[in-house]
Amino acid sequence: KQEVTQIPAALSVPEGENLVLNCSFTDSAIYNLQWFRQDPGKGLTSLLLIQSSQREQTSGRLNASLDKSSGRSTLYIAASQPGDSATYLCAVNGGKLIFGQGTELSVKP
Amino acid sequence: EAGVAQSPRYKIIEKRQSVAFWCNPISGHATLYWYQQILGQGPKLLIQFQNNGVVDDSQLPKDRFSAERLKGVDSTLKIQPAKLEDSAVYLCASSLGSGAQSDTQYFGPGTRLTVL
Numbered sequence: 001k002q003e004v005t006q007i008p009a010a011l012s013v014p015e016g017e018n019l020v021l022n023c024s025f026t027d028s029a030i031y032n033l034q035w036f037r038q039d040p041g042k043g044l045t046s047l048l049l050i051q052s053s054q055r056e057q058t059s060g061r062l063n064a065s066l067d068k069s070s071g072r073s074t075l076y077i078a079a080s081q082p083g084d085s086a087t088y089l090c091a092v093n094g095g096k097l098i099f100g101q102g103t104e105l106s107v108k109p
Numbered sequence: 110e111a112g113v114a115q116s117p118r119y120k121i122i123e124k125r126q127s128v129a130f131w132c133n134p135i136s137g138h139a140t141l142y143w144y145q146q147i148l149g150q151g152p153k154l155l156i157q158f159q160n161n162g163v164v165d166d167s168q169l170p171k172d173r174f175s176a177e178r179l180k181g182v183d184s185t186l187k188i189q190p191a192k193l194e195d196s197a198v199y200l201c202a203s204s205l206g207s208g209a210q211s212d213t214q215y216f217g218p219g220t221r222l223t224v225l
Contacts, residue, residue: 004151043113043200043216044152089151096165097214099151 002027004092006100013080014108021075021103023090028068035064035075036089038102044089048075080107111135113217115201121223127189130220134182134203140164141178142214143186144200152200158184159207188222196224 003026013019023033032051036044048057048064050073056065063076073090087104091097114133122128134141140159144152155174157164160181169176173192178184188195198221202214 041218041221043218044202045216046213049213091151096154096157097152099153101149101151 002030002092002094002098004090004098004100006088006090006103008103009101010104010106012106012108015080015082017080017107018076018078019080019105021077021088021090021105023073023075023100025071025073025092025098027092027094028071030068030092030094032093033064033066033073034091034093034097035062035073036091038087038089047088077105080105082107082109113201113203113215115199115217115220117220118218119221119223121225122191123225124193125190127187128191128222129185129187130199130201130222132184132186132201132217134184134201135205135215138203138205138215139181140204140207140212141184142202142204143176143184144202146198146200146219148197155186191222191224193224196222198222 005024007022034049035047038044050057050066061078066073085107087102089102091099116131142157143155146152155169156166156176158178161178176186198219200219201217204212204214206212
């Protein structure tokens, strides 16, 4: 049974810092891994999708990596801004999406 | 392009009452998903439809939850009777294709259910 864990559960940083969010999963038989952003009272927005054959994906200030053999993914956010404050969820797709519990990020001005 | 629409946005009921949620997916999307997100947890898939057929309902508590997708478009999720532990946000998502490995899911804003 696939289990997805995200560390830390919450993170508070000053504006401008670079930061890393971590995601680990137990079953490496996946098609892809996605990182989502969730704002309070809103749905999920897909940020990055990494196919199982890929090592990383980049979009603007975001970079996600995938090490399938070790069951790990990281989301790197460069030069964080207050607008980045949200909950970040990773989800692995082995036929259906299995989500981690999320990391709540707060970026202080 | 209009996104996934859900209603109501909020609902408060007492335990043992019934409740229904509605979802209108993005036009043309074949696959529709219902997720349950309990506070502090990630979403959990309850049921997946492809057109109007059920693909996966393995985590749907079928003794109290039911869902349908008439004509392969809109969908309703019903809880009858509700329990305290059903308090959660219910998210609807849709995808263009069959839910295959590269199919992106688009999420609605969710319905926040509180059971008292």
